[in-house]
Amino acid sequence: MKMTYRLAALAVAIAMPLPAVAATINAVMYKNPQCSCCESYATYLEHNGFKVDIKPVNNLSQISSDAGVPADLEGCHTLMVDGYVVDGLVPVDIVKKLLTERPAITGITLAGMPAGAPGMGGAKDGPFTIYAFTKDGKAPTVYATE
Amino acid sequence: MELDFKYLVSRRRLLRAGACLVSTAVMGSRLSLASEVDEHELNATHGRASLAGADAPWTPVWAYDGMVPGPTLRVQQGRPVRISVVNALDESTTVHWHGIRLPNAMDGVPGLTQAPIKPGESFTYEFTPPDAGTFWYHPHADSLQQIGRGLAGALVVEEADPIVVDRDLLWTLQDWRLTKDGQIAPGFGSMMDAAMSGRVGNIVTINGAPPGDQTVRAGERVRLRLVNAALARMMALRFEGHRPIIVAIDGQPCEPREPQGGRIVLAPAMRIDVVLDLQGDPGSRHAVTDDFYDGLAYTLTSFVYSSEPPLRANPLDAPVRLPANPLPIPNLADAVRQEIVLQGGMMGGGKLKGVGGMVGMAMPGMNGGPAWAINGMSMTGDGHAGMAPLFTLQRGASCRLTMRNETAWWHPMHIHGFSLSLLARNGESVPHGQWQDTVLLAPKDTLECAFVADNPGDWMLHCHVTDHQMAGLMTVFRVT
Ligand SMILES: [Cu+2]
Numbered sequence: 001m002k003m004t005y006r007l008a009a010l011a012v013a014i015a016m017p018l019p020a021v022a023a024t025i026n027a028v029m030y031k032n033p034q035c036s037c038c039e040s041y042a043t044y045l046e047h048n049g050f051k052v053d054i055k056p057v058n059n060l061s062q063i064s065s066d067a068g069v070p071a072d073l074e075g076c077h078t079l080m081v082d083g084y085v086v087d088g089l090v091p092v093d094i095v096k097k098l099l100t101e102r103p104a105i106t107g108i109t110l111a112g113m114p115a116g117a118p119g120m121g122g123a124k125d126g127p128f129t130i131y132a133f134t135k136d137g138k139a140p141t142v143y144a145t146e
Numbered sequence: 147m148e149l150d151f152k153y154l155v156s157r158r159r160l161l162r163a164g165a166c167l168v169s170t171a172v173m174g175s176r177l178s179l180a181s182e183v184d185e186h187e188l189n190a191t192h193g194r195a196s197l198a199g200a201d202a203p204w205t206p207v208w209a210y211d212g213m214v215p216g217p218t219l220r221v222q223q224g225r226p227v228r229i230s231v232v233n234a235l236d237e238s239t240t241v242h243w244h245g246i247r248l249p250n251a252m253d254g255v256p257g258l259t260q261a262p263i264k265p266g267e268s269f270t271y272e273f274t275p276p277d278a279g280t281f282w283y284h285p286h287a288d289s290l291q292q293i294g295r296g297l298a299g300a301l302v303v304e305e306a307d308p309i310v311v312d313r314d315l316l317w318t319l320q321d322w323r324l325t326k327d328g329q330i331a332p333g334f335g336s337m338m339d340a341a342m343s344g345r346v347g348n349i350v351t352i353n354g355a356p357p358g359d360q361t362v363r364a365g366e367r368v369r370l371r372l373v374n375a376a377l378a379r380m381m382a383l384r385f386e387g388h389r390p391i392i393v394a395i396d397g398q399p400c401e402p403r404e405p406q407g408g409r410i411v412l413a414p415a416m417r418i419d420v421v422l423d424l425q426g427d428p429g430s431r432h433a434v435t436d437d438f439y440d441g442l443a444y445t446l447t448s449f450v451y452s453s454e455p456p457l458r459a460n461p462l463d464a465p466v467r468l469p470a471n472p473l474p475i476p477n478l479a480d481a482v483r484q485e486i487v488l489q490g491g492m493m494g495g496g497k498l499k500g501v502g503g504m505v506g507m508a509m510p511g512m513n514g515g516p517a518w519a520i521n522g523m524s525m526t527g528d529g530h531a532g533m534a535p536l537f538t539l540q541r542g543a544s545c546r547l548t549m550r551n552e553t554a555w556w557h558p559m560h561i562h563g564f565s566l567s568l569l570a571r572n573g574e575s576v577p578h579g580q581w582q583d584t585v586l587l588a589p590k591d592t593l594e595c596a597f598v599a600d601n602p603g604d605w606m607l608h609c610h611v612t613d614h615q616m617a618g619l620m621t622v623f624r625v626t
């Protein structure tokens with residue numbers, strides 16, 4: 001059953017890409033070498049106009065904390081894209097919103113690995129809350145919900 | 147090994163630790179009074195170490211006798227040992243003598259087998275090691291920080307009749323997560339580390355120093371004792387141009403054999419003894435690599451042959467099989483069956499069978515909850531009073547233990563107080579008469595093993611990826 005959801009999610013990702021942007025967006029993904037859902041997420045991004053350079057690292061929590069991601073809001077990988085940090089399985093329309101609006105923040109994060117998020121299997125069991133964070137010690141704020 | 151000498155307590159101990167190259171000739175001629183108690187002292191304290199090379203800043207560490215690794219304790223099989231541990235740290239500690247079959251009260255688990263040793267206090271451990279081989283010692287309190295900041299050392303139990311080698315080498319491998327300015331990185335207990343592969347570091351040291359070249363001489367035979375004293379880093383070592391022969395795993399002799407695919411897989415807390423016939427050409431150079439993690443292979447060190455002529459024309463013609471240890475043989479026909487199932491962790495590719503059966507949880511371990519479980523039950527931390535045993539065995543009974551890894555991650559499972567006879571992995575029998583106290587389970591692996599419950603007490607069984615242990619991959623069983 002899980003597999004069905006997963007395939008369905010992938011089919012949606014492939015069949016209905018968001019409106020194409022002019023150029024490919026380059027991103028670098030730092031991920032645990034043994035976590036495979038991040039690769040599904042990278043594939044999802046690539047179907048949506050990104051070029052993702054995957055870098056396996058053993059000290060992901062150190063990289064994400066150095067990147068400013070609050071410890072209690074870590075996602076399962078850290079993506080560096082166009083001057084921003086995008087942590088975890090953030091839906092692509094929200095990533096594009098970030099790159100278009102270009103707010104004065106360090107990055108955004110979707111904590112953990114919620115079911116139904118891109119790259120994950122399963123059905124969504126509630127709305128996703130994507131937080132914005134900065135490196136100046138201020139509390140994270142809600143950037144988007146989906 | 148560059149260390150801050152002002153922290154070194156005993157010059158005698160320093161000399162002993164420095165003498166890691168012990169020829170069997172010396173060992174063979176050593177006069178020993180087997181009945182006399184072998185007395186040692188260890189001081190758990192603060193120190194500094196040069197972990198990242200001469201140009202890098204000193205790293206403040208926590209260390210036995212101020213040294214990383216702690217002094218190598220060399221004791222003799224069957225001879226009583228008394229080790230007084232003094233706690234000069236700012237927090238409680240204990241010492242676990244990893245792999246030694248000893249009385250329960252000497253096992254070093256806080257709350258379960260002893261009261262923690264408070265700062266300024268000491269505790270005397272007394273035991274008689276029944277098995278010869280390569281073991282190690284480390285704290286079992288605040289384990290992530292105490293091991294992660296440097297508290298670990300090798301414990302070599304010498305055979306009365308060792309095999310003939312030219313040199314007996316020891317590599318105590320430690321893994322450090324350092325910041326750019328050479329300090330131990332904060333973030334111990336990060337939930338991401340806990341739910342994934344643990345706090346793997348960015349600097350690996352051999353005997354407390356960044357691995358330089360290992361100078362060897364053509365024709366010599368060495369016994370190399372590998373000790374993985376890392377918190378979480380698994381290793382898979384290849385000796386380019388050489389054919390290492392595994393002669394013992396976790397201190398216990400096995401049928402000498404070459405590793406599968408030439409790759410020596412050494413998980414945290416495991417020890418592997420290999421015999422190496424150094425048959426390279428004088429002046430040649432051969433890398434020792436670690437390729438455990440996909441895409442992250444690196445050269446650990448290199449064997450560099452001196453230009454001296456070969457020590458001998460042909461490899462030494464002497465047996466490499468180690469004398470057997472007095473392990474009780476399980477009676478499989480009449481064994482009690484027990485099964486433990488490892489559960490939880492972050493999913494690898496949408497395949498989570500989570501704690502409590504949840505699928506797609508925010509993240510296991512989030513909000514301080516446990517990330518892992520054994521048979522649906524999470525025991526977290528380092529050990530504490532009142533841990534109810536998962537199962538009870540009658541003293542003397544043989545136990546056939548199945549370990550099933552339902553998770554997407556690797557787990558080196560460590561049994562205290564016993565050594566396990568490996569029977570089968572994923573339905574295929576395990577050859578070579580292997581006994582281990584730390585057995586590595588790949589994702590989805592099922593392992594069958596057996597042991598004789600001949601040692602009474604409450605014993606721990608836990609994953610030795612320290613973050614996993616702390617976050618719930620731990621249980622206790624009782625022998626009456
Ligand atoms: Cu241990």
Ligand SMILES: [Cu+2]
Pocket residue numbers: 556557558609610611614615619
């Ligand atoms: Cu584990």
